Amino acid sequence: DGDTVVVYNGDYDENIRIGKRITLMGTDQRTVVLRNSNGNSVITVSSSQVTISNLRIEGSMARVGIYAHDVTGLSVRKVAFTGCEKGIMLEMGHHLTVAHCTFRNSHTSGLYVSGNDAERFENIDIRDCTFSDNKANAILLNRCRHVMMDRLTMTGSGHDGINAYKVAWVQLRNSTISDNRNGLMLFDSHGWDIEDNVIQGNRHNGIELNQSGAEIPNELHRNQISRNSQGQGISAAGILFFGKGAADNIVANNDIAENPTGLNFISYSGGCNYNTFRRNVVRKCDYGIWESSGTGPNTYLLNDFLYNSVQAAAVNRMSTFDDGHMGNYWSDYQTKVPSAIKVGSLWSAPYQVVSGVGAYDDYPLAYRYEQDPPVIQHLGPLEGEVLTPGMSATFGVIASDGSHIEGYTWSVKTPDGFESSYELA
Incomplete structure (x- = not known):
């Protein structure tokens, strides 16, 4: 227990089983290669407090790179995973650290972590990792909570950049998520802080909040969400709110640009309501807002809606677009209300958001809202x-x-x- 095992340069075909608290450390990630021609995984961990670092693991369709069940404190650092069935697969346990790793060409997901309904997988820290060209998801999280993800790159996944099912209390920051099916797919997940990320060029939605929010709101701040769902039609969006439980979320200070729909709401059983949008820029989309029948109401305040082909295609008549003092900036205001004049920072007449439903911004801004006011x-x-x-x-x-x-x-x-x-x- 507690020893360090050093692996020197070479190509090793082994079925490695770790049943003690050790550090397994290669001398060079480029030249220490582990693979396994037999068995289900290259490395199987059954002990807690194990560290694996500085090597390369090459797998195959039927073999996981590192597999562990019900362990605590597994740390994986500076490991390159290539061609595994899954790069890392953890079932049950808590306290996982993954740092400075690469996951390429996995036959399913790069990183898979799962708890169950009785016991969530607790405390996951993933930093400074790159996921590319994995056939399913870059990261799949199932029934986990207390997760930190920082400075990640996820690109080229066959499915989603991050796919999360019943995952709560998450921080996702400073990451780039591109060319996946969905950038983020959250199902029945709550308490996410999604901040300062670039989510662009994904094939379907940038972010899908599927039945997510309500109990504990998710918050999205300062993200660049652009050019997602190209060619996918109006059901795909920069941000899609789907299902009754996609409610009470907070979306602020994001740049949502060049998506077929900027903000899209779909539910077949009501809901998708009481979400709050403040100080966002929604620009150059085919549709800025689309609250489909039965969704809403939601609140929009101090947003800039710029040069969307249709600023709002459909909204709930109870959705609010001002707080009685200030509303939003609409780039087509002067075209729609040419007789209005500026009164301070506001226009003198309301802006009709969607005709025929009684949805108005009664205090439309005459100028774009300054996210960074002058000093x-x-x-x-x-x-x-x-x-x-x-x-x-x-x-x-x-x-x-x-x-x-x-x-x-x-x-x-x-x-x-x-x-x-x-x-x-």
Whole structure:
């Protein structure tokens, strides 16, 4: 127990079984090759606290690279998996770490982790890994929770980049997910934080939230979701909300561009409702929003809908597009309401989101919402300027760029309590 076993350069045809707490370490990932012509896996782990690192595992259609059942604390680092049935397959247990690994040409999924209804697989950490050209999913998670995924690349999967069934409390960050069927497919999954990812060029949906949300909302922030579902028709989308349970999710500060439908909602039993969309850009899609019959209502606020062929094809008449003070920016507003004038930051007349259903944005924005508002870098009176309460004065202002700044207002309070307000238009 506790020993380190070093594997030197060579090509080894072995059925390796690890039943003790050891570290199995190759000297060079490029030149230490493990394969198995017999049996179901190249390495089988039955002990907890095992580390496998710095080698290459080559498999075949019927052989898993690393298989483990009901173990704790398995760590796999700097391992290249090529041509395995699955690169890593774990059933039951908890605490898995996978870092700096590559998974290529798996006959099913690159990484497969599964718990069951009675006991979830707990605590998974996957970082700095690349998954390419796996015939099923890059990552398949089944009945897991407390998962961290960071700095991953998933491309060329026959099925999904990530396929998750009943998986909760997940952070997915800083990853690139492209050229898969769906970028992300979440079924009955909750509590995901999906942040700062590039999800583009997938063959169907960028993200599908299938019966996911409701109990514990999923949150999507600052993702680039673009050019998904090319040629797949209007049922595919940048983000698809599917089924009654796809509810209460929060989608904010994302760029959703050049998808057949930006935000699509489909359910045959109601639901797909109470999702909140704030400060997103939905642009150059065939349809910006499509709430199909029986879905909604949802809430849209401070979003920019830009140059979509149809901004909204269908919406629930109870969906809301303003909060009584501010709404959204619509790039075709002046075409639809040519007589309106700007009143501060708003247009003077409502925007009809979809005709015939009574859906209006009563406070449409006259300017695009600034996700990064301008910052005052310097504000002060010019040298020699004397400030007299109630009198005008000359100030110097230096500010970061803001595309639609209409003016500045500020006040100055003297040590003896006099206060004057100033305005620069």
